[in-house]
Amino acid sequence: MIQSVDRALRALAVLQGARRRSLGEIASELGLAPSTTHGIVRTLVAHGMVVQERDSGLYRLGPATLRLGNVYLDNLELRSRTLPWAEDLTRRTGCAVRVAVALASDAVVVAHEPRPDGSRQMAEVGIVVPAHACAVGKALLAHGACERPDRLRRMTGETLTDPRRLETQLVAVRRTGLAAEVEEAVLGECGLAAPIAAAGGLAAGAIGLVVPAAEWPLDAAARDALRHAARAVSRELGSETWPPLHPAAEDEAAS
């Protein structure tokens, strides 16, 4: 791990935390001298990853980050393969559909199909949700695609914060191929998700339905449609198995 590159990426992470930061703030958060930080930030600015506001001298993220993220999406086979199925699922179930991949102990939404009722909905692509608090995240977690978070951060009153209870759910996810979430991330919103396997049989992502709490639980037709879509996408990606394998091949046959 190269020190200065690591520091640069951590500087970007710091800038993710707030709209804008001063050089000194970045420096102290990184535990570095301001002059050291200056060199790093300067390089990031030269590439457009960071911009310095002309008047205040403060630093913000730059447009090159957006380009990078967009290219990532364009190159993501998981996304392109899933989009037709997501559209189909929306029409069939009337629910919003989201597709997510793992990033450390979070789930990142890489595709989002708004529910077809025409209501105004914000685009969710790019948002990050702690894996333990959303359905797609639990699906990823259950199949070893996500790192275990060291602390289960509470997001609503319903959020699971007890590792043991989470583990119990994850076992069920592996058995049924479906993960559920009831107002654990945002109040009034529930979700149901299924893991997606890629070539090699390991989980590469998850696809899920998101519905208002009033429409929960979902009926059997929606559950079947979701499972069917997840299995179909997995096959398209070259997986021979579904649900995905678990990398840590611990046998649960005993339970």
Next chain:
Amino acid sequence: MIQSVDRALRALAVLQGARRRSLGEIASELGLAPSTTHGIVRTLVAHGMVVQERDSGLYRLGPATLRLGNVYLDNLELRSRTLPWAEDLTRRTGCAVRVAVALASDAVVVAHEPRPDGSRQMAEVGIVVPAHACAVGKALLAHGACERPDRLRRMTGETLTDPRRLETQLVAVRRTGLAAEVEEAVLGECGLAAPIAAAGGLAAGAIGLVVPAAEWPLDAAARDALRHAARAVSRELGSETWPPLHPAAEDEAAS
């Protein structure tokens, strides 16, 4: 400029060029030894900016890039201030609206309102267009927000590739506050754009209408609505002038 950070960012740029690359490809494009490149890429992988495909060993961009880009958008005041006006413009003119900022000699779309006729349109947020070939780009270029490209890359038969002809247009843009583009970026698509000034009076972005070639040229009502929106957003951002000032204060009064 810190060497290793610069190299890391250039490695990311290389990965933007193709879906996936081998370590050797990245190394040779950077002009570095494979082992040197390995350290850099390894660090990028550790932060999720790059992922290594488990089976092939090839490298792709990672989900952290998406998160970064999304945070950039969320923190962009230009975007949040412009969104209501973009929506208004769409309804008023029936055209698609895009908002862009400068990145080196390109324009990056940071907001996109599809035309309201209900046709299936792809999301354009994050796409990058050479500044000299699109209306928003010309608006940025005219006000010194974009770097001059060293070579005007041809995109369609209509693309301006002669720097002198481009310069003539840019002078007109500064005079009228509007930049036009007729099938210069993609065939069958025309655009009209106006610069947006931020606090300090310099151009921070541009807002533009995009229409099929069949509907070109736009009528006076659309032109006025566009200019009005650009001026209104500029005022909201704290600019006291519109059109924006030009940083290189070269006098054009003589012409």
Next chain:
DNA sequence: GAAGCCCGTTCGGCTATGCCGAAACAGCTG
């Protein structure tokens, strides 16, 4: 089936790289 090849990866020594302290500079505030 074995040998060769092509990659990705690891290791160690040398030196160039970038880290830090201190000093200059600019922008605000009192």
Next chain:
DNA sequence: CAGCTGTTTCGGCATAGCCGAACGGGCTTC
């Protein structure tokens, strides 16, 4: 106008990281 806060520049020292060479796994070829 002077004092302050915070960004930026500069130079010497030390270390971080660069490269060449060797290792190991996967795949093709003979």
